Amino acid sequence: MTTTTSARRRTGSTAVAVLVAGTFFMELLDGTILATAAPAMGRDLGVDSAAIGIAITAYLVTLAVLIPVSGWLTDRVGSRTVFAAAIAVFTVASGLCALSTGLVDLTLWRILQGVGGALMVPVGRLVVLRSAGKDQLVTAIAILTWPALAAPIIAPFIGGVLVDTLSWHWIFLVNLPLGAIAFVAALVLVPQERAAQRVPFDWLGSLLACFGLGALVVMASLLALDTVPVVAVVVSGVVGAVCTWLAIRHFRRAPHPIMGLDAFRLETFRVSHAGGSLFRLAVSAVPFVLPLLFQDAWRWTALEAGSAVLFVFVGNLGIKPATTPLLRWFGYRPVIIVSAGIAALTVVAMAFLTPDTPLWLLAVLLVVSGAARSVGFTAYNTIAFADVEQADMTPANTLSSTLQQTAAGFGVAVAAVVIRAGAGLEGSGAYAVAFWVIAVLLVVALVEGVLMSRSAGDAIRPARRQRVRA
Incomplete structure (x- = not known):
């Protein structure tokens, strides 16, 4: 491959990665921003603000149950077609959400929006993984990682500003111009790729996965409510566990499963989705606990709380240029150990x-915490595909997207349950307990990092001689 061809490929894969990251940001933002706008939406739609939770849950459940279908649909119809259509569906649904006059139609349009989001992000990431190549995988995944870090942090702030200065409708209307730009960019940048061999659709596996994942996400959403419906939680938990177990058994035996589990045989993929899931769960919980601590225990305003949490985003953004060099210089094992360790220490410090x-000390703590979560996120997300062959990228990406979506959803649920369990403690005691639990999860992830092979991830880490030449 000539230098010119290689440079063109790098430029093209970077452009696609930026496009997919932008759509990922839209999808994640809409998954979290409604909580901030719920009181205003409830008043305008004539329902209690807690009832808006059904629109949030409907969106998250739709994402969870349809992500497994994304890989098969891409191989059958084509990557550009599916990705562009998903952007169009998401954008149109956003406009319809803004036009909603009641909770029923809002929920229906949120489901449609979830359909677009469930196809948009996994398909986009699959395109990036296929086009980047091993030498550009670290950079591409680093670009794709920032929305998962940024959206939960800045969503409360953006939501508060839009609702206070304009109206709740604008949390959906802002997607219209962004979606239009992304749609045109997708038609220009994204290649049209299909699988060489057409395989039949796995109806049984798809149904089991949909019911299993959907029920588990519903259970997580119910656990996060102020008043937990115990019977509904138990029923959804049992249904989710049984269907997920049956789905796993089916995937191991089916000739063409909707989600292949072969990637778990690879240490790098296994580490990314075992300790990596605990890491994602823990860092997803922190942006949920901090605003509650600031508002409920410290009596800060929503704007003050949202502004303070932005320091985490400063850490995310500030360390981003150094993330890829750190992985290339030191390797994955040391970076995962150190990032999980620093993240755990900062969360322990939050308990105190x-x-x-002092505001300056709080800011420093949140910036360091944000930097640790940024580096860890990138390391786990990148190493997942270090040893995955191109032919196996579709099932591995589908499985990865499904597990990541589930882990992020359970982060808020775990934090909510712990805070509720410690409700009888004085002052901010319940939040301190939540931080300790989150820290324990990060320590478990750290231990797995210690046990992983020193050579893990070397397939996408340039040799030292290559790094010097660069």
């Missing part, structure tokens, strides 16, 4: 925060 903590 008080209203009298």
